[in-house]
Amino acid sequence: MTRPGTWWHLHLPLRTPLGGLPYRDVVLREGPSGWGEMSPLPGYPCDPARAAAAMEEAAFGTWPPAVRDEIPVNGIVPAVGPDEAAALAGEARAQGITTVKVKVGGPGDIDRVAAVRDALGPAGAIRVDANGAWDVDTALATIARLARFGLELVEQPVASIDDLAVVRRRLGGSVAIAADECVRSVDDARRLRRMEAADVLVLKVQPLGGVAAALAVAEAAGLPALVSSMFETSVGLAAGVALAAALPDLPYACGLGSAGLLVVDVAADPLVAVDGMLPVRRVPADPALMGPFSVPSEGVPDAGGLSA
Numbered sequence: 001m002t003r004p005g006t007w008w009h010l011h012l013p014l015r016t017p018l019g020g021l022p023y024r025d026v027v028l029r030e031g032p033s034g035w036g037e038m039s040p041l042p043g044y045p046c047d048p049a050r051a052a053a054a055m056e057e058a059a060f061g062t063w064p065p066a067v068r069d070e071i072p073v074n075g076i077v078p079a080v081g082p083d084e085a086a087a088l089a090g091e092a093r094a095q096g097i098t099t100v101k102v103k104v105g106g107p108g109d110i111d112r113v114a115a116v117r118d119a120l121g122p123a124g125a126i127r128v129d130a131n132g133a134w135d136v137d138t139a140l141a142t143i144a145r146l147a148r149f150g151l152e153l154v155e156q157p158v159a160s161i162d163d164l165a166v167v168r169r170r171l172g173g174s175v176a177i178a179a180d181e182c183v184r185s186v187d188d189a190r191r192l193r194r195m196e197a198a199d200v201l202v203l204k205v206q207p208l209g210g211v212a213a214a215l216a217v218a219e220a221a222g223l224p225a226l227v228s229s230m231f232e233t234s235v236g237l238a239a240g241v242a243l244a245a246a247l248p249d250l251p252y253a254c255g256l257g258s259a260g261l262l263v264v265d266v267a268a269d270p271l272v273a274v275d276g277m278l279p280v281r282r283v284p285a286d287p288a289l290m291g292p293f294s295v296p297s298e299g300v301p302d303a304g305g306l307s308a
Contacts, residue, residue: 026232072099075099
């Protein structure tokens with residue numbers, strides 16, 4: 001249950017549509033601790049109650065102590081054509097970002113990754129994310145075709161922990177496998193660990209119910225972890241940065257450099273990478289920036305009622 005108080009419901013335009021929508025559907029809350037965000041993605045598994053809990057934690061609670069004051073980030077290339085993929089990778093490189101995550105799992109995957117490799121150069125790291133779109137055989141075949149571009153890791157190539165374990169075993173350590181959507185609880189994390197189904201764990205604040213809850217999942221998995229966004233505003237990204245800052249070890253760049261995918265952010269001082277790094281700080285929303293994108297809602301909406 002959300003507390004009464006200051007909140008905003010916004011439709012923020014995107015540079016590239018996500019889930020068929022040209023905007024991000026976002027709820028922001030202001031509380032005594034700062035601002036929190038609830039913004040589930042279309043088609044992405046995220047329990048509405050957990051997204052609301054993450055927003056409430058940010059606005060009314062506390063985040064665990066940080067053990068670092070800046071976070072390395074990767075660039076993000078959605079499922080776009082090769083020209084746009086190259087442009088986005090080039091923008092990331094210009095910001096000092098040397099790792100780029102490329103969305104795969106549909107038509108044009110090979111050409112998209114090839115374009116990113118050309119734009120990033122031979123020294124850059126490429127990771128791909130299929131969001132569980134492949135079956136085991138398709139995953140193995142596609143990873144083999146992508147291997148020539150040099151892959152840092154493959155994120156959620158198949159949907160289940162069982163299939164993830166099969167893919168990892170059959171790859172024989174030739175590429176690191178990361179788990180994301182199939183881990184949504186401490187029990188899932190423990191099962192992932194028992195089955196040796198992944199090399200890396202990807203954490204997202206909203207689906208896991210907040211920063212503290214995500215840290216508990218990471219501890220249960222016992223794997224190197226990185227933090228990724230759900231294409232939030234800078235308010236939501238600040239929670240991801242807080243999670244990355246609190247992890248005991250952070251061997252990978254994090255997918256938190258996504259503010260640029262919004263045409264308009266909600267912060268006067270948004271979280272944008274400088275020399276490939278994001279500072280660890282809270283980000284206040286600016287009502288003057290939000291006003292033109294506010295949409296009517298009755299009462300305080302929960303995540304299940306948002307179109308995103």
